Amino acid sequence: METFKLHILGCGAALPTPHHFCSSQVVNIREKLFMIDCAEGIQMQLRRSRLKFPCINHIFITHLHGDHCFGLIGLISTFALLGRTATLHIYAPQGLKAVLQPQIDFFCQGMEYTVELHEIDHRSPQTVYEDRSVSVTTIPLRHRIPCIGYFFQEKPTLPHIRRDAIDAFHIPISQINNIKAGMDWTTPEGDLIPNRLLTKPADPARSFAYCSDTLFTPQNAEQLHGVNLLYHEATFLQEHELLARKTFHSTALQAAQFAQLADARQLLIGHFSSRYKGETPLLNEAKSLFPNTLAANEGLCIPVV
């Protein structure tokens, strides 16, 4: 199966602590690396993770609170020092250009690559990135300032060739692509070999959704229906639900409710408030409703299956 996995670089909330960096993740889809959020210090985390800097061409920022974007200028600057030439695309809600471009102009004079800043309308889902293997669609979140989630969907792939059948029927290599595309095979003797004997079904297309920071927003569940891996913020315990509502965050129980509504295969919670000593109570709360839940942690790498 093709690579599709998630690396956690940071999963704390507003304040970095000795235990958690602030929000940042890298999604590896077929060795293309997509970064989501970019907190302070994330470039050091990136080095520790041994992810390859030059494979990052797209950074998706959920919103312009410091704990989700203070690492951008350092990363941009390091890319320049490493001699990068490929264009870097950064996606974020409106405000990105006003706050980031002057910093780039000041600190990164004479750099040899371009940073392209894309300001995205946060109000309704739209596809902001697409290549032949993946699309990225926005998810309208509800936070104190405009905030966007991101939905990574693998595109359907062609079926697998059955090597044993190809050999048995002496089918020439030149026909492999046709057979992958669905063609049956007729032997020199005139026998028709149906395509289903020559192929195995394609791997199912997988998906990953990132929902942080946000109020519990059940109306988004439909868009993400059947998502393989759902990252949902769980800043607070349910006992602090009022505080969650006041600050436009979710509780661990609400993250689980959302996973259930979206019929997610697996839930990953993060964006843990520094008020809690450990993540176990948050994890247990989510698991009580949605058993297939994991707690994010720096250095964790999770295959999307």
Next chain:
Amino acid sequence: METFKLHILGCGAALPTPHHFCSSQVVNIREKLFMIDCAEGIQMQLRRSRLKFPCINHIFITHLHGDHCFGLIGLISTFALLGRTATLHIYAPQGLKAVLQPQIDFFCQGMEYTVELHEIDHRSPQTVYEDRSVSVTTIPLRHRIPCIGYFFQEKPTLPHIRRDAIDAFHIPISQINNIKAGMDWTTPEGDLIPNRLLTKPADPARSFAYCSDTLFTPQNAEQLHGVNLLYHEATFLQEHELLARKTFHSTALQAAQFAQLADARQLLIGHFSSRYKGETPLLNEAKSLFPNTLAANEGLCIPVV
């Protein structure tokens, strides 16, 4: 003796690595904390060091290259989240206001304390901070952009009272300050007790100088003559002296030469280029000329003696 010590938070050069954060130090003088340079991720280092955030009221930035100041906005923002009310003073060469104020305005709306930005002329020494126990004077460095070193000088203190003599001559408490200030004592019998019998000499005033980033600049040695602890950048080995000159940096040997010229008591080298695997060759090179040399390292705390 009163507290005067240096905490190393980061000592790498332009690129942060898994081994080194970029430049930042905290000087503790009688429990007042002065930060020098503020690289990305330094607030996490600050937490690890268990230094008290609220005791930092003054941050001295040498120059506006990212590896010396990208941590400012994160630290300012964290101070706000922690409910800080005391004014924070930041000192740096010209350009500070243009690059930092818009970020503060964007990310720190409604915060309850003031950040006062002081732009300093980098061309000649001047005293930029003074209280009753310490003064901070600038050191004109030579780098690719305007760059300032900082010289922390303890003020002379009063002599120590000899408790045994005070008791022996039955001198009342009310006279202690007069005696500290140099007064002799006349006993009720009319005997004159000279001050030198009642006091021990004051501790000598100590000093710390921070010189980074800079070309070898011997003309600064006179200003720093007799400095107790000298931090001098040693980005390169002498075998890369041409590269040092080209990038306006120093070699380890030049740091040692400068320490020798300034008659420093102890040399601390840092700002290590990431091209070297370890600091031992840099340290050995400096020690070959100036034996009392230490290599900086994250977490190191050095008393100024």
